[in-house]
Structures are given as C-alpha cells and as structure tokens.
Amino acid sequence: MQNIYDNKVFFKEYEEMRSKDINANKLIEQPIFNSMLPMLRGKRILDLGCGTGEFCRLAKSEGASFVMGIDCSKNMLNVAKNCNDGITYLNLPMENLGKLNDKFDIVTSSLAFHYVEDFDKLIGDISKLLISGGELIFSQEHPVATAFKSPKNERIDNKIDIHGKRYYLLSDYNNIGKRVVKWNVSGVIKYHRNFSEIINTLIRHGFIITKVMESYADEEAIKKEPKYAYQNDRPYFLFISAKKS
Amino acid sequence: MQNIYDNKVFFKEYEEMRSKDINANKLIEQPIFNSMLPMLRGKRILDLGCGTGEFCRLAKSEGASFVMGIDCSKNMLNVAKNCNDGITYLNLPMENLGKLNDKFDIVTSSLAFHYVEDFDKLIGDISKLLISGGELIFSQEHPVATAFKSPKNERIDNKIDIHGKRYYLLSDYNNIGKRVVKWNVSGVIKYHRNFSEIINTLIRHGFIITKVMESYADEEAIKKEPKYAYQNDRPYFLFISAKKS
Numbered sequence: 001m002q003n004i005y006d007n008k009v010f011f012k013e014y015e016e017m018r019s020k021d022i023n024a025n026k027l028i029e030q031p032i033f034n035s036m037l038p039m040l041r042g043k044r045i046l047d048l049g050c051g052t053g054e055f056c057r058l059a060k061s062e063g064a065s066f067v068m069g070i071d072c073s074k075n076m077l078n079v080a081k082n083c084n085d086g087i088t089y090l091n092l093p094m095e096n097l098g099k100l101n102d103k104f105d106i107v108t109s110s111l112a113f114h115y116v117e118d119f120d121k122l123i124g125d126i127s128k129l130l131i132s133g134g135e136l137i138f139s140q141e142h143p144v145a146t147a148f149k150s151p152k153n154e155r156i157d158n159k160i161d162i163h164g165k166r167y168y169l170l171s172d173y174n175n176i177g178k179r180v181v182k183w184n185v186s187g188v189i190k191y192h193r194n195f196s197e198i199i200n201t202l203i204r205h206g207f208i209i210t211k212v213m214e215s216y217a218d219e220e221a222i223k224k225e226p227k228y229a230y231q232n233d234r235p236y237f238l239f240i241s242a243k244k245s
Numbered sequence: 246m247q248n249i250y251d252n253k254v255f256f257k258e259y260e261e262m263r264s265k266d267i268n269a270n271k272l273i274e275q276p277i278f279n280s281m282l283p284m285l286r287g288k289r290i291l292d293l294g295c296g297t298g299e300f301c302r303l304a305k306s307e308g309a310s311f312v313m314g315i316d317c318s319k320n321m322l323n324v325a326k327n328c329n330d331g332i333t334y335l336n337l338p339m340e341n342l343g344k345l346n347d348k349f350d351i352v353t354s355s356l357a358f359h360y361v362e363d364f365d366k367l368i369g370d371i372s373k374l375l376i377s378g379g380e381l382i383f384s385q386e387h388p389v390a391t392a393f394k395s396p397k398n399e400r401i402d403n404k405i406d407i408h409g410k411r412y413y414l415l416s417d418y419n420n421i422g423k424r425v426v427k428w429n430v431s432g433v434i435k436y437h438r439n440f441s442e443i444i445n446t447l448i449r450h451g452f453i454i455t456k457v458m459e460s461y462a463d464e465e466a467i468k469k470e471p472k473y474a475y476q477n478d479r480p481y482f483l484f485i486s487a488k489k490s
Contacts, residue, residue, distance in 0.1 A: 167413055167414050170413055195459060199454065210448065234416070
C-alpha cells in the first residue's frame with residue numbers, strides 16, 4: 001500500500017479539507033456509516049486506516065471496552081495520539097494485519113480498503129481477528145467511482161459534461177486492479193474491484209452480508225453545500241456490513 | 246406487470262432475436278447463469294418468467310424431479326407447451342405467486358425481475374415457496390444498465406459516444422422506480438433498483454447471499470459476434486444466488 005498520507009503536500013491539502021465543518025466525509029459518508037454500526041458499548045473494536053482517530057474516539061465515547069486503531073501514516077497517528085484517551089494506536093499498514101494476535105467483536109474501516117492491493121488477504125486476515133458472530137463494517141469508494149482506468153499513451157477523460165449532465169466512462173468496470181489517479185497530488189494509487197469481487201471475497205472468507213448502502217447526498221447535505229449535488233451524478237461511496245459466521 | 250410479450254410486434258421481433266444461434270442470451274447471459282446453478286437432479290424447481298421453456302427443459306433433462314414454469318405471456322407458453330415433456334406450465338404473472346401452495350428446492354428466474362414493480366412482495370413470496378435451505382438463482386438487468394430515467398419534456402440521451410468511447414448518464418442510479426424504454430417497441434416498462442435495494446430486500450426476507458456475478462462478454466463471445474464488444478462498455482446483467490436460511 002502506498003503511504004500517500006505521509007506525502008507533505010498531500011497531507012496539508014487533506015488536513016485542510018478534513019478540518020472544515022463542511023466536507024463530503026462529514027455530510028455524506030459519516031451519517032451513512034454511523035447508521036450501519038451495531039451497539040459499541042462493551043465491545044472490543046479495531047479500526048483499520050484510523051487516520052487521526054476520529055472514529056476511535058467515537059467508539060470510546062460510546063462505551064467500547066477496548067479500542068485499537070491502525071494506520072500506515074505516522075502523520076495521521078501523530079494527530080491521533082495528541083488526545084490522551086486510552087486508545088491504542090499502531091503504525092501498521094493493513095497488509096501486516098496478520099501480525100496482530102488480538103480478537104475483536106467489531107472491525108471497522110472508513111474509506112481505506114480501496115488503497116489495499118490484496119483484498120483477499122485483507123478479508124482473510126480480518127476474518128481471523130474477529131470472534132465468531134463478530135461484525136465487519138466498512139466503507140470504500142464505490143466500484144462505479146473507481147472503475148476508470150487511464151489508457152497508456154492516450155489522454156482520455158473519465159467524464160464528459162453535456163447540456164448540464166455528466167456522463168461517465170465505465171468500460172473498465174470489470175477490469176479489476178490498480179488505478180493511478182490525481183487526488184490532492186498526482187500519482188495516488190488505488191485498487192478497483194467490482195461489486196461481485198467485493199461481495200464474493202467476503203462470502204469466501206465466511207462472512208454473511210447483512211447490509212449494503214450506496215452514497216447519496218440528501219437535501220440537508222446539498223443545502224449546507226450546494227456543490228455536493230455532483231455527488232449524485234453517480235454513487236461515490238459503498239458501505240457493507242457483514243457478520244462472521 | 247406489463248405483458249409486453251403478448252404485443253404482436255414485440256413478440257415477432259423477440260422470437261426472431263432468440264431464434265438466432267448468436268444472441269446475447271446464449272453467448273453472455275446463459276453461460277454465467279448456468280455456472281451458478283446447483284445440482285438439479287432430484288430437485289423440485291420453479292422457473293419464474295419461463296418464456297418458451299428453455300430453462301425448464303434443461304432442468305428436466307438434468308434430472309429434476311418436478312419442474313414448473315410460470316409466465317404472464319400466453320404467446321410464450323404456447324411455444325413452451327408444444328413440447329410434451331412432463332413440465333407444468335402456468336399462465337401466471339409473478340405478482341400472483343402467492344397463489345401457489347407448492348414447495349420448491351430451487352427457484353430460478355432469468356432476466357425477468359426488472360419487469361416487476363413490487364420487488365419486496367416478490368422476494369417475500371419466493372421465500373415462502375422455498376424449503377429451508379432452498380436456493381434462489383436469478384439474473385436481471387444490471388442496476389447500471391437500468392438507472393437512466395428520461396426526464397419529462399426533455400430529450401436526453403442515456404449515453405454519449407466520444408472518440409470511440411461510450412459514456413453513460415448515471416444520475417438516477419439512486420432514484421428507484423419505473424422506467425419506460427424502447428426495446429423492440431416503444432413503451433416497454435421496467436423497474437430500476439440499485440444494488441443495495443436488491444441485496445437488502447433479499448436479506449430482509451431471510452436469504453443469505455451466496456454469490457454475485459456481473460456480465461462480461463468474453464473473447465469467445467466477441468469472436469462469434471464482434472459487435473458484442475459493446476456489452477463491455479458497462480455491465481448489462483447482474484446474477485445473484487441466495488440460500489433461504
């Protein structure tokens with residue numbers, strides 16, 4: 001996994017975006033993610049790609065008995081560790097999850113799985129860390145949003161605006177793999193997986209799908225930030241909850 | 246449900262398409278659908294939207310102990326009934342599934358669910374007809390393919406071709422409901438549901454998702470009919486198998 005969050009230019013842009021009261025995370029992603037959470041009270045929780053610890057602090061405040069956050073970015077963890085709040089933070093990429101020996105009731109991850117190349121290994125590792133009946137709740141970029149792949153030696157756009165409508169190129173939807181995109185800085189590496197690949201990988205590792213959600217900017221979000229209407233030109237985030245059988 | 250298959254003009258066009266050795270059903274839809282089937286030998290099978298009985302005959306030839314096919318189209322069933330082969334055909338729309346009292350091991354449906362308005366009722370009815378541990382395997386148009394909704398008083402295309410690439414409008418992806426499209430004839434009524442709506446409805450009625458597939462025209466299909474390359478501009482069909490818990 002590329003550690004883009006320790007890139008200075010990227011991190012500055014990212015911090016500025018997240019520090020605003022109005023951003024797509026707070027207005028669109030978090031409300032849907034939080035609506036999918038089971039009761040956290042008394043639970044042992046592991047948050048993957050915990051960033052600056054926002055979700056870890058929520059879990060702690062909701063009464064979780066133990067909260068661990070892991071992230072590959074030291075920049076992000078340095079912010080998280082500023083709060084002395086009994087949360088365990090580890091500087092560990094998700095690829096090395098197999099090194100943990102703990103058992104958890106709940107594993108969460110918000111908008112981080114699309115940075116991981118080997119999804120099969122990731123889900124297998126999570127399955128081992130969860131108790132039987134334990135739950136995984138995660139969000140990631142929607143497959144329709146990660147599908148686009150820039151062809152080599154060709155300048156092609158992933159979208160076209162015509163008469164006030166936005167059209168998207170989807171021809172690489174079933175072409176699973178690496179994507180190099182510009183987000184704050186050039187060269188951000190993500191991995192596209194279609195819907196069936198995501199669902200079937202979970203099932204293969206003994207998970208039962210319990211709920212799926214797709215993002216939509218509701219009236220309230222668009223009222224607070226009219227430009228978020230573009231978030232409804234296609235789904236941007238995908239949310240899945242699953243139970244270990 | 247609209248009974249478009251008893252429209253004379255539609256049915257003539259449809260019969261001509263299906264009678265060809267090379268069509269998207271035979272080259273793309275059926276291979277994926279058949280790969281998802283469990284063993285049919287000795288099983289009681291109900292096929293929803295059985296059309297001319299193609300799948301019913303396959304099930305019978307594979308040793309199913311009882312095969313029933315239902316369809317709202319008398320035209321289609323008249324073709325099916327020409328083969329005297331011990332299959333039970335009923336002229337029944339899927340909306341009236343609740344009238345059946347039988348129990349089945351397997352319920353199948355190929356490219357018909359997108360014609361049904363009340364998906365929640367349909368899946369509830371199927372759940373009642375299945376034994377515990379029974380399986381539902383179905384295909385339907387992919388949510389990305391049914392998303393487009395023509396705005397009133399506006400002429401807008403669902404796709405734009407630029408520099409040999411095809412771009413799609415997805416802005417009604419999360420807008421579930423009726424779609425009126427042209428397919429052989431004008432005014433064909435379908436119902437769009439996004440991925441989360443389909444999966445969550447199955448889960449709500451006690452189904453455990455066992456596999457999801459999304460269509461792709463492979464090299465063999467494109468070799469037989471080069472124009473099917475367009476089928477990879479976006480996924481056209483969605484396939485789901487689920488087990489009644």
